Amino acid sequence: MLSKKLSQITPSYTIGISARVKALKSEGLEIIDLSIGEPDFNTPHVANAKAMDAISNGKTKYDLVPGLMDLRLAIVDKLKTENHVQYKADEIVVSSGAKHAITNTLLALLDPGDEVLLPAPYWTSYPEIIKLCGGVPVIIETSKENDFKLTADLLKPYINARTKLLLINNPSNPTGAVYSGNELSPLVDVCVLENIFILADEIYERICFDQPFVSIPSLSEAARQQTILINGFSKSAAMTGWRLGYTASNATIAKAISTIQGHLVSHPSTISQWAGLGALTEGKEAMQKMVNTYKSRRDLLLPIIDALPDTTYVTPKGAFYLFIDLSAYRNKLSFDTSFSVAFSDKFLLEHQVAVVPGIAFGNDNYIRISYATDLHVVIEGLNRLKQMIEAL
Numbered sequence: 001m002l003s004k005k006l007s008q009i010t011p012s013y014t015i016g017i018s019a020r021v022k023a024l025k026s027e028g029l030e031i032i033d034l035s036i037g038e039p040d041f042n043t044p045h046v047a048n049a050k051a052m053d054a055i056s057n058g059k060t061k062y063d064l065v066p067g068l069m070d071l072r073l074a075i076v077d078k079l080k081t082e083n084h085v086q087y088k089a090d091e092i093v094v095s096s097g098a099k100h101a102i103t104n105t106l107l108a109l110l111d112p113g114d115e116v117l118l119p120a121p122y123w124t125s126y127p128e129i130i131k132l133c134g135g136v137p138v139i140i141e142t143s144k145e146n147d148f149k150l151t152a153d154l155l156k157p158y159i160n161a162r163t164k165l166l167l168i169n170n171p172s173n174p175t176g177a178v179y180s181g182n183e184l185s186p187l188v189d190v191c192v193l194e195n196i197f198i199l200a201d202e203i204y205e206r207i208c209f210d211q212p213f214v215s216i217p218s219l220s221e222a223a224r225q226q227t228i229l230i231n232g233f234s235k236s237a238a239m240t241g242w243r244l245g246y247t248a249s250n251a252t253i254a255k256a257i258s259t260i261q262g263h264l265v266s267h268p269s270t271i272s273q274w275a276g277l278g279a280l281t282e283g284k285e286a287m288q289k290m291v292n293t294y295k296s297r298r299d300l301l302l303p304i305i306d307a308l309p310d311t312t313y314v315t316p317k318g319a320f321y322l323f324i325d326l327s328a329y330r331n332k333l334s335f336d337t338s339f340s341v342a343f344s345d346k347f348l349l350e351h352q353v354a355v356v357p358g359i360a361f362g363n364d365n366y367i368r369i370s371y372a373t374d375l376h377v378v379i380e381g382l383n384r385l386k387q388m389i390e391a392l
């Protein structure tokens with residue numbers, strides 16, 4: 001009855017875990033939820049105010065498919081001043097979240113059977129969106145020794161006549177890895193030479209702790225032409241529920257994305273777009289405060305993880321996740337197919353802590369913990385992790 005396409009798709013692990021947490025909570029259990037990649041802050045007041053103003057003043061009708069011109073101009077300005085890359089308004093398409101921006105892009109670029117190179121660990125939805133859009137995800141393993149970053153040498157052997165696109169998530173969910181300009185340039189050079197598009201998901205761009213963030217299209221005009229930049233408001237402006245993201249690309253690709261979006265959703269809610277404009281033009285201070293909080297949480301949490309027996313991690317330089325290697329405990333737990341699922345299930349049922357199993361990101365030795373949650377709650381979760389692994 002259902003489509004063949006659907007049979008290839010795994011439901012989202014993270015959304016599944018959230019539903020389980022909600023169900024357990026409704027049974028009266030107190031769950032420490034470290035699974036969700038959602039800021040624990042409120043949307044900045046300035047964004048809310050702009051949205052309320054839009055509602056009060058009847059700015060609630062259909063508008064331009066690629067997004068409100070005021071918002072696109074503000075995005076152009078943001079990309080110029082913060083990311084050092086020059087776009088025009090007709091190269092920006094505002095969508096209903098970064099997920100939607102990624103989907104639009106893949107629909108615009110992929111023919112059936114086209115390959116998309118995806119460095120692992122990867123954000124859980126990438127392979128599924130690629131498949132839904134007719135593409136074939138080709139996973140490239142990266143190593144902990146290189147902070148889970150892709151290099152040109154790792155990339156080159158995977159390129160063939162079917163390769164259409166390389167997907168890079170910087171900063172990375174789940175590892176927190178951040179690429180420097182020197183690390184990105186050789187990757188871009190390979191893609192330009194081989195005529196492979198780059199889908200640069202930079203949604204965590206502001207949440208970058210130890211080094212300046214480098215946006216891929218800012219590297220050169222060739223990089224800009226070859227790249228479809230993905231960004232959004234969910235993470236940086238705590239606007240997950242408003243569903244607002246965007247692409248920046250060359251005008252030909254932007255037009256194609258806009259054509260697709262026009263038939264599917266027209267445009268994101270205009271109310272959300274006005275809120276996004278408020279966040280971009282007046283919300284910088286509020287956004288920086290959140291980033292400072294994430295950084296101080298990370299700095300306080302790392303020594304706690306250091307003290308966990310037989311666990312390792314790569315120091316996250318951005319985003320708000322800890323990706324913890326528990327491979328030392330693989331032989332201490334019986335499981336059928338997935339160690340990280342068995343571990344996470346046991347952690348939830350016996351210690352009431354929800355985390356995401358690493359298999360959701362393509363690495364079954366790990367779990368992912370989000371610290372976009374009150375610090376004391378995360379610390380209590382890590383205390384329980386210690387109890388659990390000590391008892392294994």
Ligand SMILES: Cc1ncc(COP(=O)(O)O)c(C=O)c1O
Nearest residue numbers: 037097098099123173232234245
């Ligand atoms: C790497 C990455 N890209 C995209 C998204 C989707 O963001 P949005 O809420 O804007 O759809 C997420 C959300 O978790 C993410 O982690």
